[in-house]
Amino acid sequence: MHLRFTDKELTTLVEMVSLAASVAMWNRKPGSEEGMAAFESLEQKILGKVKHSGQGEMIEFDESKQMHQITLEYQEGSYFQECYDEFRNELFWEEMVIRLADRDLARVIGKVAWEKLSEEQRRERTQDIEKRYWEEFTKNGIERVAVIFPPEEG
Structure with missing residues (x-):
């Protein structure tokens, strides 16, 4: 060909x-x-x-x-680098939002109950939480994100 x-x-x-x-x-x-x-x-x-x-x-x-x-x-x-950078950026924020929302849900219902949920059930139950995180990150980026170490870790 x-x-x-x-x-x-x-x-x-x-x-x-x-x-x-x-x-x-x-x-x-x-x-x-x-x-x-x-x-x-x-x-x-x-x-x-x-x-x-x-x-x-x-x-x-x-x-x-x-x-x-x-x-x-x-x-x-280049356009392809712009696309690649945007892909990585969106992937970062999406993963951050999903993981934080899942963490919050697991804290509320317990890890055992959380593990029994399907991915679809988790997304359904975390919609409002995810929306709140999206709004926060859209407005402030990671500016207000903080890591709190347990007392035994200093």
């Missing part, structure tokens, strides 16, 4: 493949190695072809890793 791309389309393809590979690296689940290897292989194939075709000023070869990669200079203003 042969595909023809404009320079702009090729740049978009490079960004899409690199974004997909960056997100896939978050998968640490046992057995995901084969999928990750497939993503990396395709990314390397595309980056290598683009680099060697003379259109790859945004691509460099890292000798220590023996891999092609998008240059840091290009990444800084």
